Amino acid sequence: xxxxxxxxxxxxxxxxxxxxxxxxxxxxxxxxxxxxxxxxxxxxxxxxxxxxxxxxxxxxxxxxxxxxxxxxxxxxxxxxxxxxxxxxxxxxxxxxxxxxxxxxxxxxxxxxxxxxxxxxxxxxxxxxxxxxxxxxxxxxxxxxxxxxxxxxxxxxxxxxxxxxxxxxxxxxxxxxxxxxxxxxxxxxxxxxxxxxxxxxxxxxxxxxxxxxxxxxxxxxxxxxxxxxxxxxxxxxxxxxxxxxxxxxxxxxxxxxxxxxxxxxxxxxxxxxxxxxxxxxxxxxxx
Ligand SMILES: [Ca+2]
Numbered sequence: 001x002x003x004x005x006x007x008x009x010x011x012x013x014x015x016x017x018x019x020x021x022x023x024x025x026x027x028x029x030x031x032x033x034x035x036x037x038x039x040x041x042x043x044x045x046x047x048x049x050x051x052x053x054x055x056x057x058x059x060x061x062x063x064x065x066x067x068x069x070x071x072x073x074x075x076x077x078x079x080x081x082x083x084x085x086x087x088x089x090x091x092x093x094x095x096x097x098x099x100x101x102x103x104x105x106x107x108x109x110x111x112x113x114x115x116x117x118x119x120x121x122x123x124x125x126x127x128x129x130x131x132x133x134x135x136x137x138x139x140x141x142x143x144x145x146x147x148x149x150x151x152x153x154x155x156x157x158x159x160x161x162x163x164x165x166x167x168x169x170x171x172x173x174x175x176x177x178x179x180x181x182x183x184x185x186x187x188x189x190x191x192x193x194x195x196x197x198x199x200x201x202x203x204x205x206x207x208x209x210x211x212x213x214x215x216x217x218x219x220x221x222x223x224x225x226x227x228x229x230x231x232x233x234x235x236x237x238x239x240x241x242x243x244x245x246x247x248x249x250x251x252x253x254x255x256x257x258x259x260x261x262x263x264x265x266x267x268x269x270x271x272x273x274x275x276x277x278x279x280x281x282x283x284x285x286x
Pocket of ligand 1: 188241
């Protein structure tokens with residue numbers, strides 16, 4: 001009896017070990033791509049008011065002013081806003097059948113794309129007058145620029161580089177982490193030589209090399225908008241703007257009541273700080 005009991009225990013051990021190995025093999029692919037590049041948490045520097053009716057699809061800070069493009073059919077707009085108060089200074093309503101997406105400010109103009117209409121708009125930055133329209137194939141999601149070229153995301157791992165003079169495609173690259181293509185790239189921002197991209201329906205932002213498409217780092221913004229600021233309508237993180245003159249990074253989300261200036265905290269530094277201070281932070285990191 002005793003030998004049979006030992007034998008049963010041995011078989012149970014073998015079964016549990018096999019199950020553990022199989023479970024490890026079934027880890028979804030995206031987290032493996034996430035876990036092998038530098039990761040960043042965040043610290044909130046300042047919280048500003050944000051219109052909770054704005055379904056944020058494009059966000060950019062230019063010469064002291066915030067510009068925002070919003071989506072949803074019948075509610076899509078282009079706005080000029082005061083950062084401190086969140087007050088809308090100028091606004092254009094898009095035609096009701098259009099779903100507004102990314103915006104970017106370049107050479108005194110504001111460019112805005114739409115989701116599935118293949119139509120883009122170019123406005124004068126100061127007067128908000130429509131200067132011209134343009135057409136492009138596929139979907140329009142996020143927009144950004146590096147001063148020379150415009151970057152367009154469309155929800156796929158591909159980023160298109162457009163010539164701002166013609167709005168025609170010059171080249172494209174695939175965003176990847178450890179050879180794995182990264183999908184659902186949404187709102188974009190040019191930050192000190194890197195392209196930042198919200199990953200749709202997640203709290204993550206990818207830091208991307210605009211040369212190779214490689215993900216250079218992941219920013220985890222889990223917990224940024226506190227539970228007391230959430231309603232059943234509150235949607236996902238979307239919207240990154242960088243103030244290059246003041247080196248300030250702003251983020252918000254669709255229908256969020258707040259827009260945050262954040263500082264990135266490398267994951268390793270966060271852990272070291274926790275150990276030195278001898279207490280744990282209640283703010284989630286990485
Ligand atoms: Ca942006």
